[in-house]
Amino acid sequence: MNPNLNIPGLLISAPASGTGKTTLMLGLLAAFRAQGLKVQPFKSGPDYIDPAFHAAASGRASVNLDSWAMTPARIAGLASVAQDADLILAEGSMGLFDGVAKPGEFGSGASADIAQMMGWPVVLVLDVSGQAQSAAAVAKGFQMLRPEMPFAGVVLNRVASPRHEALVRAGMAAAGITVLGALPRRASIELPERHLGLVQAEEQPHLQALLAEAGAFIAENLDLGTLRAAARGHLSPAQPLPIIPPANRIALARDAAFSFIYPHLLAGWRAAGATILPFSPLQDEAPDPSAETCWLPGGYPELHAGKLAANANFRQSLQAFAAIKPVHGECGGYMAMGAGLIDAHGQRHEMAGLLGLETSFAKRRMHLGYRLALTYAPVAGHPANTRLRGHEFHYATILAQPDAALAHVTDATDAAVAETGSLRMQAGGGQSSGTFFHLIAEAT
The missing domain is CATH 3.40.50.300 (P-loop containing nucleotide triphosphate hydrolases)
Known part of the structure; x- marks a missing residue:
């Protein structure tokens, strides 16, 4: 150093x-x-x-x-x-x-x-x-x-x-x-x-x-x-602030359809002692059963919707995991957890069905901006009533978002936004949740 x-x-x-x-x-x-x-x-x-x-x-x-x-x-x-x-x-x-x-x-x-x-x-x-x-x-x-x-x-x-x-x-x-x-x-x-x-x-x-x-x-x-x-500048002799991982063992979807996660989050989870267990939904892989939670990052599920719908092992194993353990998705991962996704050509593809969310890329609308969320339930390792800061950027139109809201979400002007995220408690005790915003940091 x-x-x-x-x-x-x-x-x-x-x-x-x-x-x-x-x-x-x-x-x-x-x-x-x-x-x-x-x-x-x-x-x-x-x-x-x-x-x-x-x-x-x-x-x-x-x-x-x-x-x-x-x-x-x-x-x-x-x-x-x-x-x-x-x-x-x-x-x-x-x-x-x-x-x-x-x-x-x-x-x-x-x-x-x-x-x-x-x-x-x-x-x-x-x-x-x-x-x-x-x-x-x-x-x-x-x-x-x-x-x-x-x-x-x-x-x-x-x-x-x-x-x-x-x-x-x-x-x-x-x-x-x-x-x-x-x-x-x-x-x-x-x-x-x-x-x-x-x-x-x-x-x-x-x-x-x-x-x-x-x-x-x-x-x-x-x-x-x-x-x-x-070149000029200075660095403060500072230690990285801790980042709370969602669990000690995290099954992380990681491939061309699910790749949008901030490097500082992964580094922070590892620094906190968490083990990250990557798996590929596009390769029809299952989340590691030893994991305590599953995380589906954002990415481009709309470009691979047909393959995701056809990968029965991925969908069935994710459903079995979600029945008893937490699963959380961000943006593209949230859409993949939903009931269905309509691609740019108007074809509907069945998704994992952990949530009732229906989204469409046939009706494109840009959603862009910072988000401040006050959570209604524990999520991503944080207790209920935690303030989280994130960012939303996608072109999907929400056709249905029937589950309970995950958080009260506002934009950078303090205006409420409709993309509240979703929360569903599964019959076996698992919790399925998702947001359109990508988590950046806990708000202090």
Whole structure:
């Protein structure tokens, strides 16, 4: 461990989604790793997909830091995973200042909160296609909107030609903005997307080759030494706050249909002494009968609904487990616990039937935002009347949610939401519960 905790960092952000910050982040992780550096990645905000790419590029688990859902003490404790690193790189979410309209107790969820809290200067990725000197006005606005936030400079992305780059650089120089590099278009390192973001890392057959190309591309077009010299920041000598596991032995659904769970939760469960027992519903596997609870994370059950419906061993064994023990599902896992799921083509697939929930992707509607839940019953290792913070993001329409509500759920503006989650006590004494929000942390 580094005793002084003086590990410098940078936060990679942008004015909006789709401007190239993930490509830059992955390329930097791969390029610095190729130089022999230990680079610790982080992700600002509630995202499951990007951290898996970070881990593949850096060789280290990426951790989410969230200024709305986490206390500063929890953030400091989670950030301590970087104590043996040479450099920290954090990737923002959406635009740099994008967060909730009504900040919570600790922040708005914006990436700028994390940059300011941790002292990591912002590297702003700008898509300069279709503009030249005008890009400087955007950069200057981002630099000045929150003057107390550290700001390193900009990386110009999707540069059309040397002449185009020269014009953009001239505007930046006149505005006093540092240009940290310029990237031409490179279609071969763009990652495919689907409705919740990037196609998952484990679904990319040539990921390592793509990461190697991205690292070489970034090293060729950016001065890595200048970027590393711009890094600043500090880590508090903090121990990670405890995370309560749902049980001592946890059967965890884990495959392409059920992969959305925050790395810090898994690490916290293990640190508390819990044993995690993965199984694959897509491979028609059963939850380990020695487990004390079963957890079905979110993911893409709608893409695999036919297979899940046909996997009788998985469904029957889950039903037998749920008869006597707790089963909890989040978002996609919640839908898989329901009575039925209608896919995007309008076909209904029978799900596990532990709850009466009916959902449809034929009638798409986006549900997005932070959630604060006050539980009505014990759930996920927490007693009744616990306040939990989480995040919801899906496109399913609820056709029926007939079971008892699991919690009183509000959004970041304190408005009640209809997605209360569900609770059903099974005849054999088991408890089946589910939520559309993904748990991030217990609210304090």
